[in-house]
Amino acid sequence: MSLTHTLGITLPVLQAPMAGAQGSELAIAVARAGGLGALPCAMLSPSAMAEELIAIRAATAAPVNVNFFCHAPPAPDPDAQARWHEALAPYYAEFDLDIGAVPEGPGRRPFDHEACDALAPFRPEVVSFHFGLPEAALLERVKAWGARVLASATTVQEAEWLAAHGADAIIVQGLEAGGHRGMFLTDEPTTQVGTLALLPQVREAVDLPLIAAGGIADASGVAAALALGAEAVQVGTAFLCCPESRVSAIHRRALMSEAARHTALTNLYSGRPARGIVTRLMRELGPMSDVAPAFPLATAAIAPLRAAAEAQGSGDFSPLWAGQNASRCREVSAAEVVQELAKGVHEAASVAVNPH
Incomplete structure (x- = not known):
């Protein structure tokens, strides 16, 4: 059959x-x-x-x-979370955000x-x-x-x-x-x-x-x-x-641009390897980083940065998921x-x- x-x-x-x-x-x-x-x-x-x-x-x-x-949901690891917040602190300062107010959530x-x-x-x-x-x-x-x-x-x-x-x-x-x-x-x-x-x-x-x-x-x-x-x-x-689809306008533009030709596996957005278009965050922290906490705990601290950047029209901190062949991404x-x-x-x- x-x-x-x-x-x-x-x-x-x-x-x-x-x-x-x-x-x-x-x-x-x-x-x-x-x-x-x-x-x-x-x-x-x-x-x-x-x-x-x-x-x-x-x-x-x-x-x-x-x-x-x-x-399997990970056990809480305050030390790992502290290292993650420390790595993201400069970006929080750039957007005048309070990293101490990051809500915890599984994602x-x-x-x-x-x-x-x-x-x-x-x-x-x-x-x-x-x-x-x-x-x-x-x-x-x-x-x-x-x-x-x-x-x-x-x-x-x-x-x-x-x-x-x-x-x-x-x-x-x-x-x-x-x-x-x-x-x-x-x-x-x-x-x-x-x-x-x-x-x-x-x-x-x-x-x-x-x-x-x-x-x-x-x-x-x-x-x-x-x-x-x-x-x-x-x-x-x-x-x-x-x-x-429900992807954002920022994500759509990236998918139909030259940027979509450069993707990489990254654990920065969730804690697990996932392929997406290379962003500022991935370039500056390295797409795969030891400071990212276990899946899915990375997500919570990224969310405020993503929201702040997207409000300015930027996908610098957005998970722009895409495969290596975005050649057929069209508005059809x-x-x-x-x-x-x-x-x-x-x-x-x-x-x-x-x-x-």
């Missing part, structure tokens, strides 16, 4: 869940176009998640992917029983996870209502782990992908490789459907991923400038993006039938 049939979609095109950059509007648009729309829930309260899911269900009967993080929440309770009445067709999988009892609850479980792997070892612990399909996330790395068995960025190198290695290692993610933004990228063993693709950056509808990507499915099928 094909993955598209299993997921209940027409086209093997998945929209990447992008917390903070989109909500139900983008998920609805992709679903209506025949792909799998996604709702990121790592930054949503259970009630906010329910509101978004109600909006999706009112707009379309198509399947939806509801996405969660699976990180991201892992999938837990409260989230599962709120999700259960909606019985989403697909539930996906970043940073591994939830505890067995939670995973069993999700599967009990018939949901298919997807999870991200950034190495062969992570793919094997996911296959052994209950994933139904694996999102093979290459180094090119924007936003947070799905890495969970290691915190060493040098273990990360590109999509086209990782995909065939995972194909040899596990016997599960694979979804390629990272650097795929057009039909040729889709065709290449399918030729290397993926059954579907997951695309994020190419949807960010669509009218259905999400349906048009899906249609463009779908051409790659036909291209791959044509090559398979006429290899010469």
